[in-house]
Amino acid sequence: MSETGNRSMRARGRARRELLLDATLAIIAERGIAGVTHRSVAAAAGVPHSSTTYFFDSLDDMIGEAVAHAMAAEFERLQQFRTLLESGASGPGAAIDEFVEIVRQQSEDYTVAQFEIYLFASRHPALRVHVERMLDETRDLSAGVLRANGVTDPHAASAVVALIDGFALHRIARSEEVQYQSLAHALRAALVGFVTLAATSSLGDAGNATN
Incomplete structure (x- = not known):
């Protein structure tokens, strides 16, 4: 041939x-x-x-490859967002709007499959690596947005990702129209909250240092 x-x-x-x-x-x-x-x-x-x-080779192999396939597509979209973030072209509000748009464009079928995979991976350690990699990537992006706005709290990124996943889970569980603006509002509130928390913590540390 x-x-x-x-x-x-x-x-x-x-x-x-x-x-x-x-x-x-x-x-x-x-x-x-x-x-x-x-x-x-x-x-x-x-x-x-x-x-x-x-x-x-097996059914588990096919499911595992499907998980990796889905994650690869999501990584590509997140990488586009990372490139935008690192360019410095967007302020915090615009970056949040861009991320919400990524969530908006995600199909409901993919979101349902995502949570099915989360549960399945919790019982199949061989697949957990794909889910953990996805969570780590999302947390890295979240941490980047937070750092750019003065937030270095090590717990902040995980909290923001949990907020996003919670929104996605409710999105597929409820039949009402999804209000993406509420997600953008919650992310802005979280950002402001962590900035305020960092500032007040610094003030408290300074006060303790002078006593």
């Missing part, structure tokens, strides 16, 4: 594998992890049943 033919075959293989990973995530969002089987994924992807065992 020619090199052109080999490249074409590899491209088709990559495309089919990605189709299977997307189908796995869609099933996780619709039916939960328990709904993921070789047969259900192949049917959702519209490919022969044998394709799943050709590309993946």
Whole structure:
């Protein structure tokens, strides 16, 4: 087979594998992890049943690769935000608005799958590394925004990420219209709160030093 033919075959293989990973995530969002089987994924992807065992060693391997696939897409979006943040082109308010826009653009199916994966990974240590990496990346971005505004509290970034995840969880649990402005407002309030906390803590330290 020619090199052109080999490249074409590899491209088709990559495309089919990605189709299977997307189908796995869609099933996780619709039916939960328990709904993921070789047969259900192949049917959702519209490919022969044998394709799943050709590309993946086991069901856990397929789920793990789907998690990594989802996280890779999210890392790419977060990296775009990191680039904007590091450029210094946006003030704190604009940075928060940009981040809320990232949340807004995230599909509900992905958010449902995200929390399904969180729970599944808590019982499967081999998958936990993907979730932990995602949380670490998000906390790093949060810490960057906070540091740029004078907040060095080591607990602040984790608290902000927990706030964002809580909003996302409520977003998929309630049928009412999502008020993204309330998330932006809460993030601004958290930023102001941590800035104030840092300032008052410094004042307290200074007062103790003079006594």
